[in-house]
Amino acid sequence: MGSIWEYANPVKFSQTVSRFLAPVAMGATVCLVIGLVWGFFFTPDDFRQGATVKIIYLHVPAALMAINAWFMMLVTSLIWLVRRHHVSALAAKAAAPIGVTMTVIALITGAIWGQPMWGTWWAWDPRLTSFLILFLFYLGYIALWEAIDDPDTAADLTSVLCIVGSVFAVLSRYAVNFWNQGLHQGASVMRAGAITGTDTEEKVSNVFFYPLLVCIIGFVLLFVALVLLRTRTEIHKRRTRALLARERMA
Amino acid sequence: MMPDLGKYAETVLSSYAVSILLIVALVWWSVRAARKAKLALEDVEARRK
């Protein structure tokens, strides 16, 4: 008893979700409001980047969640392939649109931020490029889910795609890092401290770090809430489907 | 109340606008889909009884 796999039962999962969804969504809202308001109104400008540093409160959490969502999909895909728990496959399906939204936010805020900093909307900076590739992976993954009628076949194929894609995504990351050396350097130097968020060399950065932390927690909670909600939606759809199939037979 | 964003006002404000818009759209879409799926399911379950 008390095993985590109990929640692999779709009905049990739905009931549990219904209990936890509201508090998680509340927590997400509170953290996001506090973090963003704190960051936007009550933090000083950076001495180098001026007011643009405020973009960090959106850009960094979105980028983190874009990667974490894919990682979560990888784990749930593996669970589906090994243990055949339907909730796991549906959770992966539910996470993909959230991940792609986060990737788009990271890309757009990155481009807007890059405009005054680098003097161009788009630089083929390794990090930006990697996110663009991640975006393509998300698109392919979602398109494959949409293209297949049979839900179990779709779950199997997308799971394998997710695993193979993860390997290639990591490969691409190294390839892109290597590839950009030859073109131009230093594009990401400015953001090296910003990305890790824990850059303690500069004492100022703590001023930015705490609201950033609240924002990251807010994004994580938002992601969890949306995954729970969307997974439950998928379960409801499947249950409807199953009941209709049974109705037709009767 | 509004902080002085200086020459970067457009940059910062547009970042916030786009991001918040995307998040709100995602949440709205998810909630609507959830509601729809729930109604469809309740419909079928009601017929079963």
Added chain:
Amino acid sequence: MRALLKRDLILAFRAGGGFGLGIAFFLIVVVLVPFSVGPESGLLTKIAPGVLWLGALLACLLSLDRILALDWEDGTLDLMATAPLPLEAVVTVKALAHWMTTGVPLVVAAPLFGVLLNLPPQGFVWLVVSLALGTPALSVIGTFGAALTVGLKRGGLLLSLLILPLYVPTLIFGAELARRGAEGQAVSTPLLMLAGISFGVIALLPFASALVLRVNLR
């Protein structure tokens, strides 16, 4: 296995599509590039390795959906699944046949097309080496995509969408190897990476391809 390879090669010859189309497409891409970027030879020299690699990749992509779709339609794959040949071997042979009918001609034709783009003399060797090392990876990855989308009606477009991100590392290291070769720089890093990717995907990806093919045959 040899019978399957022989059959696929004969089919590619007789159907006429395999060899001719890929090369023709490659040629057209290469010819169109100077029209779009201008005839200045310095610029062409600079972009030649990248353009040749992109052309080869697109020519390869063109014929991917034929790897498995035809055998799916006429029921051959169903019959194969009950045959003593494991599907891992089937997909490997299919990828090999695709490489021999598409990759090899591209490798052979690439130096000729290099002339059209003012590729410097020292670049030809590395262009051929990079394509010879990289095109097998393109075929094997493509077979995985073909196996994923084999039963789907709009498979062709989806196949491209799924495969293109997977082609990124191969393209980067392959084109980089060709570029460094052409510019006379050190080539060992991209050479090793490209070889690593090729051998890695050849060793591992057929298992994934066979797995998804089995799911699709269900």
Added chain:
Amino acid sequence: MVLRVKNLSVARGGVAVLEGVSFTLAPSDALVVKGPNGIGKTTLLRTVAGLQPAFKGTVEAPEDSLAYAAHSDGLKSMLSVAENLEFWAHVFGQKDITQAVDAFDLSDLRNRLAGSLSAGQKRRLGLARLLVTARPIWILDEPTVSLDTASVALFAQAVQRHLSSGGSALLATHIDLGLQANILDVGPFKAVAGATAISGYDEAFL
């Protein structure tokens, strides 16, 4: 070389179509599966052939003993009749195709491209493929579609020879081939709505 099917339930598109099918196919036996269209004969044969997983129950057969032939023949129109047969013979580890060619009266067509054959001739070629597999248990889904009377007779002879040499056959067909065959009417096995009717993946959602 006995095929044993025990309490087999098969599913199509996630819904069980046939439930609790059991039969045994011994050497020299033929079993004809009958039932109205859409009841799941093809699904049953595909499941027995191992092309799709059984929802419930078991299919026991010696390894590498089954040969399956269905509506699509797996023939390449750009290969000649002989090349098509040679290919499948090699895949199944055989060499000689003359017996198969003779059995279905294809010797005049040996060098014709399969694409230039008539529908009936193609079907004969598809069935000749069964002979080059050298497998003892044949699973045939509507094998006589688009065959004329003479070809049906040829086919019946081929099956008869196969049976008398110790092979066995499981067929789904509407035509009486004049074989000493048992009949399996799958009508009574039609799945009914119930706790077990929704198969495989959807079951968890009920």
